[in-house]
Amino acid sequence: MTPSRPAAIAAELQRAVWRWHFFAGLLVLPFLLWLAVTGALYLYKPEIERQVYDDWNHVTPGRATLPLETLAARVGASVGGTVTQVQKPAALDESWRVTVRRGDGDLQMAFVDPHDAHVFGTTNPGGVMQTVKHLHSLAITGWVGNWLIEIAAGWSIILVVSGLYLWWGRGRTVTVRGRASGRLFWRDLHAVTGLFAGGLILFLALSGMPWSAVWGHNVQAGVAGAGWGRPAAPGGEGHAGHDLPWSLQQHVMPMGHAGPRIAADRALAVAQARGMAPDWTLTWPEGPGAPYLVSATLGTSGAAHVVYVDAGTGRVLQDAGFKDFGRPGQVIEWSAAVHQGKEYGEANRLIMLFACAALALLTVTAPVMWWKRGPRGRTTLPDARTGTGLLAIMGVAGVLFPLTGLTMLVALASGRIKAALAAAQASRARKSWPSSTT
Structure with a gap:
């Protein structure tokens, strides 16, 4: 039939x-x-880092931490370069991570005791898990x-x-x-x-x-251009950085006054007065007029918070949190946190692990x-x-x-x-067949 x-x-x-x-x-x-x-x-990532850097990751809490400028000067002298960034963890018994740019331009991340600037060891920026990410x-x-x-x-x-x-x-x-x-x-x-x-x-x-590389970069630029990531910043150049939320990475960096800089400790205090989380990352200005950048360590999407502080005056140039992002930016930030198992605690991470195992x-x-x-x-x-x-x-x-x-x-x-080659071959075969005779 x-x-x-x-x-x-x-x-x-x-x-x-x-x-x-x-x-x-x-x-x-x-x-x-x-x-x-x-x-x-x-x-x-946290568990693997604790295992890999176990000897470098523990400090004795209860002592006063050094001022940031003092810490940066001592670590820079010890490693042989200039400190560009300090990352403070939430736990008081964990070492701080300090990024140093050496004279040859090479970047190194040092595990540091913030109480006395002792350097436990150095590795590439981001360490072993940055390698896994790459x-x-x-x-x-x-x-x-x-x-x-x-x-x-x-x-x-x-x-x-x-x-x-x-x-x-x-x-x-x-x-x-x-x-x-x-x-x-x-x-x-x-x-x-x-x-x-x-x-x-x-x-x-x-x-x-x-x-x-292509789709994500273009969408990120579109979100930034449409102002869906955060409020528009006055002037400046683009500021991409691994310590920034996705929605902020292609936004224009607000610029401040060139000239003598305020101390990093003052910039941090300004950001903390704006409600900066206890686990923060502070980045020194990249050049004349560039601001201090203080950001919350990336965790849940709602915790995203970035403060730009004028390095010349200490004035807040911009304070952007998750609530200030446009809806597309918020959706992408939320999906990123869920993707990495950070949004809803251990249950989130186990579900993503199941997805990886199933894949x-x-x-x-x-x-x-x-x-x-x-x-x-x-x-x-x-x-x-x-x-x-x-x-x-x-x-x-x-x-x-x-x-x-x-x-x-x-x-x-x-x-x-x-298909065309097969058809052509079949046609040639038919033409080459001998004609039938009666």
């Missing part, structure tokens, strides 16, 4: 979705596994790695949506059937994992996009399931044909995420070229 037209269209759409789901997985699974592992590590985004490879991660994040969105569609059309099972030796087991494990973790993985992909499991079950298709299934790759409706949906995703869209175009073009 010939299937009805709606049934045939549905079957073809199912095949088209599967083809694109297969392509997406083939393209980005290694990167998604990389993101899952490094992201899980970064969730436990590995997570592949920033250590430059723009190439940043682009690859952005492409992977965009395709992961397509993977989640297409995977849910495939699950819906294949019986919607929520159990794992069969034995581990069979393909059914791995297919069900893959599908059920995606079902229960798909929403979280989609959230991780979308909330991580603001840090991407890693999906990247393992997918190739096992493919391998168990057998030699014929492994060697027969799908083409890039797709229907108009699916093409429109993917087109929207491609426009929203341009780098992902470019790879879609490449896949479509390769499919068309492959």
